[in-house]
Amino acid sequence: MNALSVKHLLGIKYLTREDIEIIFESADEFKEVLNRPIKKVPSLRDTTIVNLFFENSTRTRISFELAEKRLSADTINFTSSGSSVKKGETLIDTVNNILAMKVDMVVMRHPSPGAPVFLSQHINASIINAGDGTHEHPTQALLDAFSIREKLGKVEGKKIAIIGDIRHSRVALSNIFCLKKLGAEVMVAGPPTLIPMYIESLGVKVEYDVRKALEWCDAANILRIQLERQEIQYFASLREYALYFGVNKKLLDEIGKDILIMHPGPINRGVEITSDVADSPNSIILDQVENGVAIRMAVLYLLSGRKEV
Ligand code: CP
Numbered sequence: 001m002n003a004l005s006v007k008h009l010l011g012i013k014y015l016t017r018e019d020i021e022i023i024f025e026s027a028d029e030f031k032e033v034l035n036r037p038i039k040k041v042p043s044l045r046d047t048t049i050v051n052l053f054f055e056n057s058t059r060t061r062i063s064f065e066l067a068e069k070r071l072s073a074d075t076i077n078f079t080s081s082g083s084s085v086k087k088g089e090t091l092i093d094t095v096n097n098i099l100a101m102k103v104d105m106v107v108m109r110h111p112s113p114g115a116p117v118f119l120s121q122h123i124n125a126s127i128i129n130a131g132d133g134t135h136e137h138p139t140q141a142l143l144d145a146f147s148i149r150e151k152l153g154k155v156e157g158k159k160i161a162i163i164g165d166i167r168h169s170r171v172a173l174s175n176i177f178c179l180k181k182l183g184a185e186v187m188v189a190g191p192p193t194l195i196p197m198y199i200e201s202l203g204v205k206v207e208y209d210v211r212k213a214l215e216w217c218d219a220a221n222i223l224r225i226q227l228e229r230q231e232i233q234y235f236a237s238l239r240e241y242a243l244y245f246g247v248n249k250k251l252l253d254e255i256g257k258d259i260l261i262m263h264p265g266p267i268n269r270g271v272e273i274t275s276d277v278a279d280s281p282n283s284i285i286l287d288q289v290e291n292g293v294a295i296r297m298a299v300l301y302l303l304s305g306r307k308e309v
């Protein structure tokens with residue numbers, strides 16, 4: 001298996017297209033492992049990984065932990081609530097104390113953009129960014145693109161619409177970097193207040209009419225409104241948002257074409273997506289979650305520098 005050009009996974013912007021393709025090839029192999037009766041390989045048997053979560057998570061935390069267990073790594077789970085962070089300990093002191101216990105890799109989610117980059121400049125272990133504020137969520141973008149490749153045969157040349165709160169979304173930014181590197185056409189859509197002015201400089205189209213975005217795309221990645229990161233009110237009400245920017249079955253029926261429906265989760269049913277769309281045959285939301293384990297196994301394995309699966 002080829003090596004990655006990076007020591008850490010801090011963001012998609014630091015990866016090459018070849019890195020992404022190496023991760024996908026490795027994830028193909030691990031997906032095959034996950035479909036065996038015994039879903040475990042000894043690849044990281046002598047590796048210790050700490051999962052540091054300074055922010056809430058369901059999918060990413062469980063997915064990383066499962067990926068580590070499937071690779072036979074030893075894992076430690078840390079959440080900031082109930083830790084000495086609450087007594088004023090700094091991020092570097094917390095991590096150095098954990099590393100003193102001979103930890104090899106760190107998976108970190110943190111509310112501050114750039115926290116994983118900062119950490120990588122101060123410690124020797126490999127760092128994997130599991131989401132840093134509004135900045136990047138690289139493994140989510142990798143599993144999203146891997147799922148598009150699986151369902152549509154390839155990513156290159158496909159038209160992908162990212163719909164919703166682009167301004168506050170790390171998933172949007174990582175997806176834009178990943179999809180563009182793989183040769184997809186990318187459009188962002190949503191209310192003007194939730195689409196940043198700079199976004200066109202990243203080579204994406206902008207559309208404020210969700211119907212037009214859906215008519216254009218092969219796949220729609222629908223994002224929730226990140227209310228926890230909104231310091232002011234960006235739209236009148238959730239009801240109005242659902243009416244003008246939500247994706248519902250009536251709208252999709254009127255458009256009348258096959259569109260792959262994606263969502264990174266957590267879903268706010270009835271706001272950005274209705275249940276009849278989230279649970280429809282065109283929805284691959286749970287396939288994305290399944291693929292997340294294979295992608296995270298691939299990333300952990302490749303960053304460990306091991307040669308044999
Ligand atoms: N998609 C995602 O990051 O979900 P969690 O916040 O539950 O990890």
